[in-house]
Structures are given as C-alpha cells and as structure tokens.
Amino acid sequence: MSRIIKNNRIVEDIWQLLKLAEGETPESVALTGEDIIFPLPVWQARKDEILSRERPIGVWIDSHEGPEAIADDLGRFTVIAVNFPKFADGRGYSTARLLRERFGFQGELRAIGDVLQDQIYFMKRCGFDAYAVRPDKDIEAALAGLTDFSESYQTAVDQPQPLFRRRSA
Template identity: 65%
Template sequence: MPRIIKNESIVEDDWQVLTPADGEAPEAVALPDGLVLLPLSIWLARRAELIAGQRPLGVWLDSDEGPEALAGDVDRFAVIGVNFPKFTDGRSYSSARLLRERYGYQGEIRALGDVLHDQLFYMRRCGIDAYALRADKDIDKALAGLHVFSETYQAAADQTQPLFMRRVAQEPA
C-alpha cells in the first residue's frame, strides 16, 4: 500500500486516485470499491448517484479546474485532492487556498501529481495537509521539508496572523 504524508506523519494511503481513460465518458467509468478520489468531471456528472451511495467521498481537481464547482458541496468530501501535473504549475496552490479561506473547507486537502519535498512547506501555507509524493522521492526525507523555516512573516491559510501581530499579542501590557 502506498504511503503519504498526512498531518506531519507518514501514513498508509487508503484512497485510490481514479483517472479515467482519455475520452471516456464520466457516466461510463466503472467506480472501484473502497475509498476513491474521483475526478471533478465524474463528480459533476454523477453527483446524485454518488451522494445516494452513502460512502465517504473524495474528489480531485486538475490544475485547470477551480474549486468554484464544489462551492456548495465541500462539506460532503472527506478528501479534496489538488493536482500538480508538473512542479512548475502552481495553480493548485490557489485552489487549496480558496478551498480553505473562501469555501471554509475543513477536511483533508491532498497534493497529487508532481509533488516534490521542497514544495511541501509552501503547500502547507496554502492549506494543504496531505502529500502524495512522486514515487521516485524519499518520503522520509520529504517529511523534513515541512519544517524548512521556523517562522513565517505573512499571514496564510496555516497562520492567520502576520508575525508583527503575533509579536504585539505577546508583549506585556
């Protein structure tokens, strides 16, 4: 079973990412048993069926798909994946931040695709809390990437106050 980093620990991954064949209609895709991260197209095409199925739901967004399509449904998902098709494509950082800050999503946001250890710290700042690294990367070494910096200056999804506000709050009255 593959392993992921989740909440700053290495754990077994119970979810499988469903990637339909090119040109396959979302209605025709056979859904496997177990925990499945579905592409957005399948969620949109089969929403009623999936809700009626009474199993934990997971969906993933490709880098060219925004979270707006999930706006009214974010609370239905145990996991929302954001895909990084290549490490130079940063659009999924924005999707993660929007999920946390605009849509109030509290569940797991998982980075998928070309995920490298030197990106983990920045992904966490955007609200991502689980990471499926590329198969050729050492997950144990990557875990340290979450702690590259000891302090942050700016506010972000993982720290809602900038450093100067945190310091003011610690000053004696």
C-alpha cells in the same frame, strides 16, 4: 497500499485515486472500489450515483479547475485533492487557500501529482494537510521539507496572523 504524508507523518493511504484512462468518459467509467477520490468531471456527471454508494467521498480538481466548481458541495467531501500537473504550476496554492479560507473546507486537503520535498512547505502554509509525494521520491526525506522554515512573514492558512502582528505582541 501507497503511503502519503498526512498531518505531518507518513501513513498508509486508504483512498483510491480515480483517473480517466484513454477512451474512458466521466459518464461511462466504472466506479469500483471502496473509498474513491473522483475526478471533478465524474463527480459532476454522476453526483447522485456517487452519493447513493454511501461511502466517504473524495474529489480531485486539476490546476485549471477552480475551487468554485465544488464550493457548494464541500460538506459532502471527506477529501479534496488538488493536482499539480507540474510542480512549477502554482495555481493549486491559490486553490487551496480559497478552499480553506473562503469556502471553509475542513476535511483533508491533499496535494497530488508532481508533489516534491521542496514545495510542501508552501503547500502546508496554503492549507494542505496531506501530500501524495511523487512515487519515485523518498517520502521520508520529503517529510523534512515541511519544517524547512521555522517562521513566516505572511498571513496564510497555517498561521493567519502575519509576523508583524505577532512580533509586536
């Protein structure tokens, strides 16, 4: 079982991330395992089958897949993971804020993919609360990245009030 950062600590991860291998299709891939984070196309293709498993459901969306694709189903997901194919692909930050602020997702929001120490502070601000740090990196060191800064200017998920509204208070 791998470890992730969740709610500011390192924990064992109970979820399995399903990725389509070469040649597999959303329609044909075997849904084996207990608690699975499904790729968006699998969720879309086999929604009824997934619901009938009667297990907690996770879904992951890629950087080019907007949150709109799952917005109507948010209540069904225990976990939503957002993939960062490269850490320099910043679309996932907007995705996360939209999921939290626009669509009101309350469950676990997990960053997956190229997740590194120097980005997770921004991820936290945008609404992520779980981070699957890239396996070759030191997850203990990455944890420190959450606290690089003690304050922030802008409105965001972790602190909706911008500094200027708190400064004058």
